[in-house]
Amino acid sequence: MFRWFVRAAVAVLAMGAVQSSAQEQTPLSAESFTREPAIWSATLSPDGRSVAAIQRSSQGDVLTIIDWRTRTAQITQLARTDRNLRLDWVAWKNDNRVVFSLTQEPVIRNQRIITEGSTRVYAANRDGSNATLMEAGGARHASAYAPIFVIDLLRNVPDEILLGSYSANGFAVYRANIGTGRVTSLVDFGEYNTAAMYVDSNGYPVMRVDYLTDNSGLRIYRRSPRQRDWTLAHEIRRSSASQNRFFEPLGSGPGPGQVYVAARSEGEEFQSIYLYDTATGNLGNPVFRHEGADVAVVWFDRNDHSVVVGCGEMQRWDCRAMTPDRQSLLDALRRHLPADVDIALQDVTADENFWLVSAHGPRSPASYYVYDRQNDAISFLASTQPQITAQNLAPMRIVDYARRDGTRLWGYLTEPTTPGPHPLVVFPHGGPESRDSYSYDFFVQYLAWRGYAVFQPNFRGSEGSGRSFATAGYRQWGRRMQDDISDGVQNLIANGVVDRDRICIVGASYGGYAALAGVTLTPDLYRCAISIAGVSDLVEMLNHERSEEGRGSAAYSYWLQVIGDPSANRDELIAVSPARHAADVRVPVLLIHGEDDSIVPLEQSEIMRDALNRAGRNTQLIEIEDEGHIWGAWSREHRQRLLEETDRFLAQHLAR
Known part of the structure; x- marks a missing residue:
């Protein structure tokens, strides 16, 4: 079924596959903001000479090997879109050989599956030759379409990687040779409901994650190295995971039977990083914690499995290195890059002379750079959205305000570069136990490009600011949580930042509920509302x-x-419940909903539409065919339609 995977005719492109940092820009449109990333899964070769990455081309995904010094790239593999193939990720096994994942999408016609989809793992030389399919057990698969994936690259084993697949006996873990693709040994079996296994520094599975049979949560098992029997470590149910314990395996620790986990112990406000002992189940003391936020990001040394840098996400990332030497590296990177970006470490050579990093911020969709530490020089590699530059995008700032009971809150405000005050779009996030970030958001930046200020309040019930802050939103839908949003808007009005007569509230999921609650519970505050997959009753x-x-x-x-x-x-x-108060609505309401939404059913928007129609109010429901709840996962065409419908509605109802 993978017969349409083709090694590309080797092509060396000067500035073709590698972007210029000063590309010619075409005029922007809604389509410009909805494109898929142009490059992803960039990784640095062990010797630091090359970057392997997957890039998007007119024919399909291509695996490229980039010489970052000369800015030339060699296309070595092609996964053709017209054959329903895509490349998922790539990683270096050594300086000459890469490992990558290839997925064949299912073919569906008239709601019938014509061809099943599946995922396979390949290894190939850096020039594309000797591309080898990792067999992972061959005929012992549970089916011909059972996916195969990498569990661990086994950095300390020259020619083998650790693979996982579903076999006739359950979840199976294999070692396979990257030259021949053949299985060298069967390492372990899990269950049919096993979702993942984690190994220690020796490549031995010491932690297993199983789905509960009713899909209500997870069971996490542990064992000491070389033991066969598993011991239940944690059972995490959806009903209690968010407000009590949090436990997530991250990867191998530095010693046998050690795995890094992100955890929030009973009674703790924030999650931290621990080195978990799988033999005893002892969590120990945190190896990295942030006093004011959950640990959002942590990077490990792939050679000795030590923690390199950890970041807590407050209003922005606050990153701290574990040693003075690595802190000096972070400081150097910050000197080289704009002040409004946060930095993520992607890869590093063994001698730590070359670092692959990505930088992202409100005016910077993620971009890759290579840092030469010895010469203190940084080289731009590529942007994930090269059609958009900082000059096209609006700055974001943090707005602090007090709500009516004196509680201090904050939110993000993105303002067009044209003189204000501007019409305002209030854009509460979904979840509600989620959060917004100081980063590029295609929806926010599109609205700012169209001339609207966008306010994203961090209302009570949001995550990232501690358990007490999150649980303060429990059973406060339409009450304290909505007041937090309204008080943020009133603060902007009082400070003359926005045009008080031109304010619309827009949101998706819980944010869609908040939009509907805004125009029913505070009908004088807004000129219009857009609810995307929102709850109404x-x-x-x-x-x-x-x-x-x-x-x-x-x-x-x-x-x-x-x-x-x-x-x-x-x-x-x-x-x-907004639908029960439709008669209180005084402004136009646009409802947008995916027909296949399995989280908030389409019926919720239909209930609101019908209630507004009965009350004689101005409303429209747009149903998006074949799309689910997560609008960021909609097709590019439907994301573009979402932007255009939103812009059309705002232009009509926020005009002077």
């Missing part, structure tokens, strides 16, 4: 969740805690 939404998941399910229990009980708290829920 809390009682009906909870009834749907109970019907789909079961009264005793962990998912339903979680929403009872977060929203309320439709039996015991029915009146309180009706009081903050």
Whole structure:
């Protein structure tokens, strides 16, 4: 089924596959903001001479080997789009050989699967020759379409990698030779519901993650090296994971039987990084923690498995190195790059002379650079969105404000570069136990490009600011959480930042609920609202969740805690359900919803549309065919339509 995977005719491109940092720019449009990344999975060769990456071409995904000094690139593999193939990632095994993942997408016609999809792993020489399929057990697969994936590259083993696949006996872990592709040994078996295995520094599986049979959570097992029997370490259910313990395996520790985990112990406000002992189950003391935020990012030395840098995400990333030498590296990178970007370490050579980093910020879609530490010089490699430059994008700033009870809150404000005050789009995030970040957002930047200021409030109930802050939003839908949004808007008005007569509230998922609540509970504050896959009736939404998941399910229990009980708290829920107050709406409302949304059903937007129609209010429902809940995962065409419909609606209702 992978017969259409083709080694490309070797082509050496001068400035073709590698972007110029000063490319000619074509005029922007909605399409410009919805393109897929032009490059991803960049990784530095062990000797630091080359970068392997996957790039997008008119024919499909190409694997390129880039000489970053001469800015030339060699295309070595092509996965043709017209054959439903895509390249997922690439990694160096050694200076001459790379490992990469290839997926064949399923072919679906008239809602019928014509051809199953699957994923395979290949190894190839840096020039594209000797491309070898990793067999991972051959006929012992559970089916011909069972995916194969890499568990560990086994950096200390010259010619082997560790693979995982679903076999007739359950989840199987194999060692395979990168030259021949053949299995050299069967390492271990899991269960049919095993989702992942984690190995220690010797490549031995010491931690296993299984889905619960009712898909309500995870079981995490541990064992000491060379033991066969597993011991249950944690059971994490959806109903309790968010407010109590948090435990996520990250990767190999420096010694046998050690795995790094991100965890939040009972009673702790923030999650930290621990070195977990799989033999004893001892979490020990944190190896990295941030006093004011969850640890959002951590980088490990791939040679000795030590922690290099950890970052807590507050209003921006706050990154700290574990040694003075590596802190000097971070400081040097900050000197070379703009002040409004945050830096992520991607790869490093064994001698630490060459570092591959990515930089991202509100006006900078992620871009790759190579840093030569010995010469203190940095070289631009490529941008994930080369059609957009900082000159096209609007700056973001952090706005602090006090809500009505004196609580200090903050949010992000993105303002067009033209003179203000500007019309304002209030853009609360989904979740609600999620957060916005100081980074590039295609939706925010498109609106700013069209002349709107965009406010993203960090209301109570958001994650990242501690458990107390998150749980302060429990059962506060339409109440404190909505007040936090309204108070942020009033602060901007009071400071003359925005045009008070031209404010619209727009959001997706929980943000869609907040948009509808905004125009029903505070009808004088907004000129219009757009709800994308939003909840409109809390009682009906909870009834749907109970019907789909079961009264005793962990998912339903979680929403009872977060929203309320439709039996015991029915009146309180009706009081903050926008569809029950449609007659209070005084402004136009646009509803957008994916037809295949399995999280917030389309019915929620239909309920709101019907209620607004009965009340004689101005509304429209746009149904997006074949799309689900996560709008960022919609097709490029549908993301573009989302931007254009939003712009059309705002232009109509926020005009002077």
